[in-house]
Amino acid sequence: MENISRPRRNRKTEAVRRMVRETHLSSHDLIAPLFLKEGKNIKEPISSMPGIFRHSIDELVLECKELYQLGVPCVALFPAIEDSLKDAKATEALNPQGLYQRAIKEIKNALPDLLIMTDIALDPYSSDGHDGLVDPKTGEILNDQTLEILGKMAVLQARSGADILGPSDMMDGRVGYIRDMLDEENLINTSIMSYTAKYASSFYGPFRDALSSAPKKGDKKTYQMDYANVREALREAYLDESEGADILMVKPGLPYLDVINTIRDNTTLPIAAYNVSGEYAMVKAAHEKGWIDGEKVMIEMLWAFKRAGSDMILTYFAKEAARLLNHK
Ligand code: PBG
Numbered sequence: 373m374e375n376i377s378r379p380r381r382n383r384k385t386e387a388v389r390r391m392v393r394e395t396h397l398s399s400h401d402l403i404a405p406l407f408l409k410e411g412k413n414i415k416e417p418i419s420s421m422p423g424i425f426r427h428s429i430d431e432l433v434l435e436c437k438e439l440y441q442l443g444v445p446c447v448a449l450f451p452a453i454e455d456s457l458k459d460a461k462a463t464e465a466l467n468p469q470g471l472y473q474r475a476i477k478e479i480k481n482a483l484p485d486l487l488i489m490t491d492i493a494l495d496p497y498s499s500d501g502h503d504g505l506v507d508p509k510t511g512e513i514l515n516d517q518t519l520e521i522l523g524k525m526a527v528l529q530a531r532s533g534a535d536i537l538g539p540s541d542m543m544d545g546r547v548g549y550i551r552d553m554l555d556e557e558n559l560i561n562t563s564i565m566s567y568t569a570k571y572a573s574s575f576y577g578p579f580r581d582a583l584s585s586a587p588k589k590g591d592k593k594t595y596q597m598d599y600a601n602v603r604e605a606l607r608e609a610y611l612d613e614s615e616g617a618d619i620l621m622v623k624p625g626l627p628y629l630d631v632i633n634t635i636r637d638n639t640t641l642p643i644a645a646y647n648v649s650g651e652y653a654m655v656k657a658a659h660e661k662g663w664i665d666g667e668k669v670m671i672e673m674l675w676a677f678k679r680a681g682s683d684m685i686l687t688y689f690a691k692e693a694a695r696l697l698n699h700k
Contacts, residue, residue, distance in 0.1 A: 395675065395678040395679050396678065397671070397674055397675050397697060398443070398697055399442055399443035399690075399694035399697050399698055400444075400445055401674075401678065401683070401684050401685055402674075402685055402687060402689075402693060403445075403446040403447065403489060403644070403684055403685065403686040403687070403690065404444050404448070404686075404687070404690035405447075405448045405449075405687075405688060405690075406432060406436075406447050407424070407425065407450050407583070408427050408428070408449060408450070408451050408471065408475050409426045409427070409451070410454065411428040412428050412430055413428060413430065414427065415427055415431045418578065418581065418582045419581070420578035420581050420649070420653050421578045421649060421656070421688060422656045422660070423656070423692070424652075426452050426582065429471075429474060429475050429478050432449075432475060432478075432479065433478055433482045436482070437483060439486070439690065439694070440483050440485070440486045442694035442695060442698060443694060444691070445486070446684075447479070447486065447489065448490070448491065448686055449472065449476065449479075449488065449490055449491065450579075450583060451470075451471050451496050451583070452582065452583045453471065453497050455499075455584070457497070458499040459497075459499050460498065460508070461505065461521070462494035462505075464497045465496075465521065466521070466524050466525065466528060468528060472490070472529070472532075473528060476488055476532040476533050476534050477532050477533055479533075480532075487535045488533065488534050488535050488536070489534070489538050490529045490534040490536070491538050491540050492522050492525050492538060492541060492546075492550070493522075493539070493540045493541035494521065494522075494541065495585045496583050496585050499588070500588050500589070501585050501587040502587055503518075503592065503595060504518035504543055505517050505518045505521070512594075513543075513594055513595055515544055515545075516545075518543050519543060519545060519546055522543065522549065522550060523549050523552075523553035524553075526539075526550040526553055526554055527553055527554065527557050527559065530554055530557075530559040530562040531557075531559070535562065535563065536562075536563040536564070536565050536618075536619070537550065537562060537563070537564050537565070538564075538565050538566075538621070539564065539566055540567040540570060541567075541595070542567065542570050542595040542596050543595065547564055547566050547611070547612045547615035547616060547617050548616060550564060551615060563619065564616065564617050564618050564619075565619040565620075566612040566617040566619070566620055566621060567623055567646075568605070568608050568609050568612045568617065568620040568635070569597060569604075569605035569622045569623070569631050569635065570596050570597060570621075571596055571598070571623065571624065572591060572596035572597060572598065573596070573599065573623075573624050573648070575624045575627070575648045575649070576624075576648060576649060576650060577653075578650055578653045579649035579650075582649070599627075602630060602631055602634055605631045605634065605635060606635065609635045609638060609639055610638075617641065618641070619641060619643070619644055619683075620639060620642075620643050621643070621645070621646055622635065622643065622682070623645075623646035623648060624646060624647075624648040625645040625647040625648060625682075625685070626651050626673060626676070629676060629680040630680075632645055632677065632681050633680045633681050636680070636682075642683040642684065643681060643682045643683055643684075644683065645680070645682040645684075645685050645686070646685075646687075647673065647674070647686065647687040652688040655673070655689075667692070667696060670689050670692065670693060671693065671696065671697075674693055
């Protein structure tokens with residue numbers, strides 16, 4: 373053992389490890405997805421996502437305050453719409469007095485500096501449970517007709533006070549279409565975080581439970597991506613970038629770190645990872661069984677997103693992780 377390179381010297385104490393650490397994770401990297409529903413004083417547990425709730429607007433504001441105080445800069449809102457308000461055209465999505473619009477306004481009023489990210493897709497409002505309009509004869513998801521609704525949703529959400537719009541629908545051309553609609557209305561400061569590489573994934577199960585938004589017929593494979601592909605993610609990334617996206621997102625997260633990494637090497641835009649509901653549920657379930665240390669696995673998992681090249685992470689762990697990271 374002469375002149376041998378000893379990598380262990382750089383791991384010998386926590387002080388050294390900290391100094392040589394290549395990536396960092398803090399509460400400022402986290403975006404908290406939150407579910408909302410109509411009512412007052414409601415905080416309804418979601419059984420497949422322990423620790424996550426559907427909040428009425430008043431409760432939602434309290435949750436946002438807590439997150440903001442923990443240093444979480446942004447929340448992403450998802451509405452659970454009553455079945456009676458759902459229809460084939462997702463009409464409720466464009467209701468200026470709808471639940472979603474009211475929630476955005478109330479949070480903005482209470483916490484002007486907390487960033488609000490929204491979701492643009494038809495599924496929470498659609499009786500078909502699809503992200504786009506369904507042709508009643510063929511069952512096809514209609515791209516260009518859907519864009520018109522998405523564009524109107526974007527303008528409405530931006531006017532209500534949303535800071536970052538998140539088109540999660542995977543229709544072709546939607547980023548450019550939405551950007552044009554926003555700019556025409558002089559909403560030039562509203563950002564777009566595009567769900568750039570969103571895969572047709574079975575990891576969304578608990579989320580669809582939370583919103584009762586599972587497709588009534590078929591699956592989402594004609595618009596969400598095939599999980600066998602990575603070059604296709606680059607194609608989506610180039611398109612979203614050229615159409616004016618401000619941030620590119622990859623979803624799901626953990627099984628798609630290679631996709632994050634590939635996009636990282638091919639864009640200068642910031643990248644977000646969505647650590648989705650099924651990934652959250654797996655950690656919680658294994659922890660409850662006593663098979664893993666849920667907290668430690670959570671932090672390791674979140675760190676992996678940073679190492680792969682994402683700048684920010686949408687995660688249901690946001691509050692729990694922020695608490696832990698703030699006390700380190
Ligand atoms: C729908 C949407 C989904 C998620 C975010 N927006 C589900 C889907 O595409 O069916 C999933 C998020 C998660 O699983 O945590 N547009």
